[in-house]
Amino acid sequence: MFKRFQTKLLQKQVAGGYRLYTHPANASYVEKLVLSWDTRRLTQAALETLAIIAYKQPITKMSISSIRGVNSEGVVASLVLKRIVKEMGREKSPGSPILYGTSNLFLKKFGLKS
Incomplete structure (x- = not known):
């Protein structure tokens, strides 16, 4: 064994x-x-970040962190891993930061149509 x-x-x-x-x-x-992990159990930070992304999408990690007042890199990464958030493209600014938005799975999990 x-x-x-x-x-x-x-x-x-x-x-x-x-x-x-x-x-x-x-x-x-x-x-x-x-x-397959239960996506219904999101941390307070994840819910806060998800609300910002849903309201402001497409949005960069830097903008999310600025709104929250703390570094949100890890939270965004976990939401992407759970496929609730996805990369929407790149911002046309220096460094071309990634733009994030909600996914179809987000809509499905939260019972939304659009």
């Missing part, structure tokens, strides 16, 4: 310690697991 278990996890040395990673061959299974 241990031998079988070893093929599913990879051990890598990171920052003076070790980390376990899933084997790349299992990426599709891990992705399905992560995406």
Whole structure:
């Protein structure tokens, strides 16, 4: 059993310690697991960020952080991972920041039509 278990996890040395990673061959299974997590249970920060995105879309992370008064990078990333928020394109400004908006899954999960 241990031998079988070893093929599913990879051990890598990171920052003076070790980390376990899933084997790349299992990426599709891990992705399905992560995406199946209950999206009804969003943190206060996630709900706040989602409300801003829904109201102001398309919007950049910098604008979201400015409105909230705190760095929102992690929250936006988690909403994208849950497929509630998606990249809508790029702003035509220096650095071409990504514009975010709500997805069809957002509409479905929250019972909205548009």
